[in-house]
Amino acid sequence: xxxxxxxxxxxxxxxxxxxxxxxxxxxxxxxxxxxxxxxxxxxxxxxxxxxxxxxxxxxxxxxxxxxxxxxxxxxxxxxxxxxxxxxxxxxxxxxxxxxxxxxxxxx
Amino acid sequence: xxxxxxxxxxxxxxxxxxxxxxxxxxxxxxxxxxxxxxxxxxxxxxxxxxxxxxxxxxxxxxxxxxxxxxxxxxxxxxxxxxxxxxxxxxxxxxxxxxxxxxxxxxxxxxxxxxxxxxxx
Numbered sequence: 636x637x638x639x640x641x642x643x644x645x646x647x648x649x650x651x652x653x654x655x656x657x658x659x660x661x662x663x664x665x666x667x668x669x670x671x672x673x674x675x676x677x678x679x680x681x682x683x684x685x686x687x688x689x690x691x692x693x694x695x696x697x698x699x700x701x702x703x704x705x706x707x708x709x710x711x712x713x714x715x716x717x718x719x720x721x722x723x724x725x726x727x728x729x730x731x732x733x734x735x736x737x738x739x740x741x742x
Numbered sequence: 743x744x745x746x747x748x749x750x751x752x753x754x755x756x757x758x759x760x761x762x763x764x765x766x767x768x769x770x771x772x773x774x775x776x777x778x779x780x781x782x783x784x785x786x787x788x789x790x791x792x793x794x795x796x797x798x799x800x801x802x803x804x805x806x807x808x809x810x811x812x813x814x815x816x817x818x819x820x821x822x823x824x825x826x827x828x829x830x831x832x833x834x835x836x837x838x839x840x841x842x843x844x845x846x847x848x849x850x851x852x853x854x855x856x857x858x859x860x861x862x
Contacts (some may be wrong), residue, residue, distance in 0.1 A: 636805060669848045669849075678852040678853065678854055679789065679852055680851075680852075681848055681851075684846065684848040722788070722789050724789075724848075724849075726846065726847035727847075729794065730791055730793075730802060730803070730804050730805065731779070731791050731794070733788065733789040733790065733791055734788075736788045736789070
């Protein structure tokens with residue numbers, strides 16, 4: 636099974652900051668990598684699929700990159716509504732494992 | 743518009759069977775490529791992928807739960823049922839179902855989730 640790791644596990648940032656978080660797969664998954672955003676008490680929401688394709692309605696300040704084993708999610712200018720947890724998920728092969736998440740909170 | 747909603751008992755005793763139903767609309771589980779996935783999240787912890795059932799009744803389960811987990815579908819009712827036998831307090835979590843894109847393995851949208859507590 637493919638294992639996913641994320642770093643950092645949490646970060647503190649201010650509105651307007653550029654934020655970057657990473658996700659790593661235990662083996663190559665090409666670009667079969669998805670990012671989800673989860674706010675407290677809510678279901679996760681798909682942000683990015685295929686490593687870099689924004690889901691419809693997702694603000695352009697979000698971007699994803701990477702292929703193979705290493706991936707990055709960047710928020711170019713953090714907004715108040717972006718404070719949440721972010722999870723990566725590999726969709727290369729079942730089981731479609733999630734990473735442990737990165738929590739973004741207010742500095 | 744695709745929507746999903748989970749339902750079932752909120753409290754289950756240890757060793758009993760935990761069962762959650764996902765009722766969906768806006769798509770058919772008889773459409774080629776479509777699937778419904780299940781994910782859970784213990785309070786304050788990360789997401790855990792549990793399994794998926796496809797339009798053709800193929801299934802994949804998490805290896806850690808493979809012996810206790812079953813997914814079944816009723817296409818006519820637009821429902822998928824998750825059954826987890828021999829429930830344990832560590833199974834306490836919010837259980838989510840989610841729609842799998844017909845051609846790619848991403849999940850969108852998700853249901854709101856249902857919290858199931860395993861306790862005597």
